[in-house]
Amino acid sequence: MTPDDVLAEFRAAGALLEGHFILSSGRRSPVFLQKMFVFMDPERTARLCAALAAKVQASFGKVDYVVSPAVGGIVPGYETARQLGAKAIFVEREDGQFKLRRGFEIPKGARVLVVEDIVTTGLSTRECLTAIEGHPGVTVGAAVLVDRSGGKVDVGVPLVSLLSWFVPDFAADALPPELAALPPIKPGSRGIQGAKA
Numbered sequence: 004m005t006p007d008d009v010l011a012e013f014r015a016a017g018a019l020l021e022g023h024f025i026l027s028s029g030r031r032s033p034v035f036l037q038k039m040f041v042f043m044d045p046e047r048t049a050r051l052c053a054a055l056a057a058k059v060q061a062s063f064g065k066v067d068y069v070v071s072p073a074v075g076g077i078v079p080g081y082e083t084a085r086q087l088g089a090k091a092i093f094v095e096r097e098d099g100q101f102k103l104r105r106g107f108e109i110p111k112g113a114r115v116l117v118v119e120d121i122v123t124t125g126l127s128t129r130e131c132l133t134a135i136e137g138h139p140g141v142t143v144g145a146a147v148l149v150d151r152s153g154g155k156v157d158v159g160v161p162l163v164s165l166l167s168w169f170v171p172d173f174a175a176d177a178l179p180p181e182l183a184a185l186p187p188i189k190p191g192s193r194g195i196q197g198a199k200a
């Protein structure tokens with residue numbers, strides 16, 4: 004799957020939104036990828052995650068456990084794990100911090116991959132990695148459908164992306180006039196009531 008093919012899947016799903024968005028990081032952007040419009044279509048999700056799984060296998064070899072940050076990472080994490088023949092678990096926020104809950108455990112020696120939907124600053128991916136630090140498995144790396152930093156972000160482990168695309172974002176006090184003229188919308192879940200950080 005080429006970068007254009009990946010973008011075409013997002014576009015066909017109506018997931019490529021334009022406007023004035025407040026990202027999870029608090030930064031502002033004229034573009035938002037509404038990944039849930041992609042994930043509502045299991046066939047589309049399977050196509051994207053099959054391509055991601057192939058890249059993962061080429062870069063990291065065998066994977067036993069996929070761990071994803073809720074909410075956005077759960078569906079691509081599950082489907083990528085299915086394609087890799089791995090288990091899929093997720094971290095979710097408790098008092099603002101990602102944690103493995105529900106009795107999820109990583110077995111000793113398991114080869115672990117973090118799978119994310121979108122990376123912008125990489126904070127969510129890093130927080131997920133922090134949440135599983137000290138587990139008895141071996142973290143081989145991270146994988147993401149779309150890296151909006153265009154490959155610039157450092158998540159602390161090797162990162163494989165299906166699409167590396169630089170999308171501009173801005174500090175809230177340094178908006179270009181065309182963005183400042185639009186009302187801001189915050190679509191993500193970080194920072195909503197009950198989910199601090």
Ligand SMILES: O=P(O)(O)OC[C@H]1O[C@H](OP(=O)(O)OP(=O)(O)O)[C@H](O)[C@@H]1O
Pocket residue numbers: 027028072073074075076119120121122123124125126127128190191192193
């Ligand atoms: O690289 P970052 O700057 O951390 O931004 C990317 C993160 O933002 C979104 O999650 P969000 O926190 O909006 O919540 P969601 O997964 O529930 O949509 C997305 O799913 C990534 O996890």
Ligand SMILES: O=C(O)c1cc(=O)[nH]c(=O)[nH]1
Pocket residue numbers: 025026027028034035036037038075121122123124151191
């Ligand atoms: O940075 C984010 O919060 C973000 C960007 C994006 O395009 N899509 C998304 O779900 N989150």
Ligand SMILES: [Mg+2]
Pocket residue numbers: 072073074075076127
């Ligand atoms: Mg997320």
